[in-house]
Amino acid sequence: MLLPTACTAGVGARDAADWFESEPEDLSTSGVPQRSKILAADGSTMATFFYQNRVDVALDKIAPIARRAVLAIEDSRFYEHGAIDAQGTLRALASNLNSGQVTQGGSGITQQYVKNLLLAQADSAAEQRAAKEISAARKIRELRYAVALEKRYSKDEILRRYLNIAYYGDGAYGIEAASRHYFSKPAAGLDLAEAALLAGVVRYPYAYDPVHHPVAARERRDIVLRRMAELGWIDRRLADATARLPVKLRVQDVKSGCVTSKAPFFCDYVQREILTSPVFGRTPGEREKLLKRGGLTIRTTLDWRAQRSAQRAVDRHVPAKNSARKAAAEAMVQPGTGEIKAMVVDRKLGSNKERGKTWINFAADASHGSSIGMQAGSTFKVFTLAAALEEDLPFGTRLMAPRGYTPVGYRDCKGRRVGDPSKTLSNSADGEGGRTFSLVTGTHHSVNTFFLALEKKVGLCETAKLAERLGMRQSNGRPLEQFPSFTLGSGQVSPVRLAAAYAAFGARGRYCSPIAIRQITAANGRRMKVPGAGCKQAIDEGVADAVSHVLRGVLTKGTARGMGLGRPAAGKTGTVDNFSAAWFAGYTPDLAAAVWVGDPRGGYRYPMENLCMDGECYGTVFGATIPAPIWRQSMLGALAGTPATSFHRPPSHYFSEGSGEDKAKLPDVRGLRLRAAVAKLRAAGFKVRVDRPVESRKYKRGTVAEMSPGPGSVEPGGTVTLRLSKGAKHGRPDRRGGDGGRGGGREQVPVPPATPEPGDHGRPSPQPDRLP
Known part of the structure; x- marks a missing residue:
């Protein structure tokens, strides 16, 4: 076989034989695409990603009858010959000529494995053409690789690799994926009829695919059965009886990506985490290849109970196709760990050209969902409150809250004067200003002019720095802008970051960056490095305890009264100017959540005043109108069955001027x-x-x-x-x-x-x- 090539190259046959028998330097068995899967915290599958739907399994996870069926029709002497089976090739040629069709293959299992391997490793179109071209050079290359692999691996290992790499039609690669696809069962459970059907598909999967070509697939199955009987591997009567059976399929499609996931926006968040983080590759292309070819097992933080509870709450109050075209999003984060337990949007994942769908994850930052963020409203007042308590201002500290407030005398962290002295800010309702409030009552009633005065007292820079210590930044990743209206929530932020910041108060000042991935295991079983939460003590425990003490009153006597959970809880409403959006952020020591409700078309253009949605009218929408009920319902469901945890009493010096209750x-x-x-x-x-x-x-x-x-x-x-x-x-x-x-x-x-x-x-x- 090698003599013509050797003569052309001007070398002797002995040299050619030595070259042929040597180990190829470029021979690699890695790079076979395998599907990755994203798992929830309980180990259930949330989504899969793949270029080729393949699940690699051990040989003992493949039914023995399935192994024999493939060997019978493809290479019955596999365990008897070496890499090249001259006898089998001549026999197959004679059989095919006599029958007038291709009934038996000429290439052995090892050669077919090499051909599939080179094709699977091909990244570019040119490499794919080279792997499939009909030429003597390609055939010699494959034969040389086959000889090398027979030296490197056992026969069982080569058979295992072949069964896992072969294409079985209709998007199923490998016998495990094919068995799950066609019969909804693992390869270990295949019976004779099913095994013969899959064995017959391998030779020409596009012609014998049983979904699209059921008649041809059955005829090919029966050929496999007869061949097994000829070899004496099964009884002739069993082969005939099996051939009389109809083809029974239980097709189970596996979709790649997050669109069909039961937690689509959380899934998309995880996907974007991998595609954007340099931890998983130097370039976007490398990271995408890892996700869709690497056979990763990605274990996440998702809690199905919290996820379902949040989704039900959001869908109940802001349905996906509501008449007002409003939207809602919620993120739930565990205090002390930063683990994202739930992430929902009141839409399905998909093109916004179809009503009720969107590709934008309103719960996440731009890097994790394309959202530019939303103004946070009065939920940001908590950072001014925390800054005041950090300076040891007692609860009874009183400040005048005028009906109108002109923001002068503010400086940012660079010492520059900021503010518009020609603009007067006021409260959202008559009667709220014109008197003094304490830290407690000013927070309970969310008085704008009180917090503007408090921000000036403790310092705009100090307030902004505290918020940044708690992980707050703009949704585009940039630092928070420092203006007097900072305390009123003029910055564009995301629910997941706000939830993580409020979670820090529930964790007594310990801030953890929000994380969605716990562990990633590669196909070879190696654990990969994943981004951590970077937990740190951002504020003193006593300060956090004091914040929680004040915010608990918001749920009992403040702007969100009546929204309690029947267990220790704290929170803050937020209504953006001109009613362009509304928020609620709240927490217990066990779970924190932030809810946003607004209009994706633009809140200022479509404000939530005189709002009627699906037959229910709200008038003007505040943070307590829709977001707080969503928060309450989702938290009650997520925490059901979880023992209540109490907050800690604030340090006594905060009561030096009374309780602040006035x-x-x-x-x-x-x-x-x-x-x-x-x-x-x-x-x-x-x-x-x-x-x-x-x-x-x-x-x-x-x-x-x-x-x-x-x-x-x-x-x-x-x-x-x-x-x-x-x-x-x-x-x-x-x-x-x-x-x-x-x-x-x-x-x-x-x-x-x-x-x-x-x-x-x-x-x-x-x-x-x-x-x-």
């Missing part, structure tokens, strides 16, 4: 006439509004029957709602005043005139947590 005694005015009741309440520093009257057996008609809040210790300066008595019920109820009627309106009871405070319109204030 309680005042609210006099009991029930039973008094309206004028007397109003005078007494105003003398105590309270505002008054009158609601519709109620029936009462206890109080005379025209006197105060109910007051809200009730008498006792309350926050000073608040509004007290009075309801006058209509007397006891006699006969049919009076529907004119709205008591049980259709109107539901307020009975017009005039409030005795008083000298109003500037800006006091005598009505309750909505949550004041946005820019003007």
